[in-house]
Amino acid sequence: MPAPRSLGLPYPFGVPMRALLQPVYGEAHTLTMGDVPVPEPARGQVLVRVAAASVNAADVFLMRGVPRMVRPGHGLKRPARRRLGLDLAGVVAGVGPGVIRWKPGDPVFGQGLATLADCALAREHQLAPLPDAISPEHAAAVPVAGTTALRAVDVARVAPGQRVVVTGAAGGVGQFTAQLAALRGAEVIAVCSGRNIERVRSLGIEHVLDYETTSPLDTPIPYDAVIDNAGAVRIRDWRRVVAPGGSILPNSGVPGPDGGALMRVFKAQWYGLIASQRVRVFTGKVTAPALTELGVLLAAQRISPLLDTIYPLEQAPQALAAAGTHHARGKIVISISPLERHAS
Known part of the structure; x- marks a missing residue:
């Protein structure tokens, strides 16, 4: 060689x-x-x-x-x-x-x-x-978290005017998901702990919920998409607040009320067959085009x-x-x- x-x-x-x-x-x-x-x-x-x-x-x-x-x-x-x-x-x-x-x-x-x-x-x-x-x-x-977030907003079909919930908004994938969804014109409802509210707002996200005091399930208006990076809410409960035809994307490997990572995948696939919403599991992939897109957004200070x-x-x-x-x-x-x- x-x-x-x-x-x-x-x-x-x-x-x-x-x-x-x-x-x-x-x-x-x-x-x-x-x-x-x-x-x-x-x-x-x-x-x-x-x-x-x-x-x-x-x-x-x-x-x-x-x-x-x-x-x-x-x-x-x-x-x-x-x-x-x-x-x-x-x-x-x-x-x-x-x-x-x-x-x-x-x-x-x-x-x-x-x-x-x-x-x-x-x-x-x-x-x-x-x-x-x-x-x-x-x-x-940026690479793994950012490209996963790009994939998430694509799979969720985030579009202008939609109401999109992003949990784990102070974490790796969550922070980029919230920013990218906002760039696509969505009304983003970011969910994080109280100590991180101002940090998430500093990213340009206006609506930030403290999950310790306010449940994202308490909403009078249905959401168009949920990108759940925390796994602290059951998929069946998200279904109550997501409009028919909307998207629910569970994206956490941490054990939660739906079980561990494998059980959450199984439940998501089952609900994907029977639910009126699009329940999808997804994986991100680091590619040169996705990285280049994120690099342009970074350089232009459109994401941080x-x-x-x-x-x-x-x-x-x-x-x-x-x-x-x-x-x-x-x-x-x-x-x-x-x-x-x-x-x-």
Whole structure:
């Protein structure tokens, strides 16, 4: 295999770099920091010098191995890859054979493999250009959550004038869903805890409910769509307040009144067959077109990431512990190295 082009990293391929390691399934205290070799990109892959990464609910599920539906493909008894992290922003440091979209020195953001490290691999078509005006910490908050939110508003068929409820509006997917629905002309009713109301309003969302004092089920006017990122309301109860032909999208892997993630999927599929509303489960997919669209919106300040805490890489276990509470006030970000923009 031809050797990939290298950017002259401080870590040549194969020598040690810092990385978060996951020896077993469990809570964040089982995670450790250690050294692993800088990976060499294979065909269609890009090596990225990671400036920043962020933590997603998927990282917490993979850390714990719960729900167990995440384990096939990741190791039934213990993690097969033993690394975590999906989101990244940084600079291309090398490209594998067949890569034509990127060259060393290109600032990028997107989805990678094991991104909680100094360097990470990514597929060529899961990256997009990092806008000049956007910090790597803000860009790293976007890929998985932002593209999932894009998919959510598409599946929900959000349109101008609709009344759209978004729960978990201070979380990763919720914050972007609320902003994107508002950009499409919907009247957004965002639901979050009382301590996050002003933070969500700062995103340009006018109607924000404190779920601790006000139930979104108490409405005299039916909703056109519900995008439920919290899972704290039964699907059958949402049906009472969503107009016929409207959309109900359950999107939470956390156990709730409808059961765990697998049971919620089963119930959604059942209601999708019998209900007068469109009850749909969906998955997001990180693609270059979706990332590019989000990058344009970021650069134009039409959407803005709501960040909780920025941790250094050495405190990545603490970052996973905070994410594991499922009460973060925005995206949890890991700052890894300064962004170095190199001449083409």
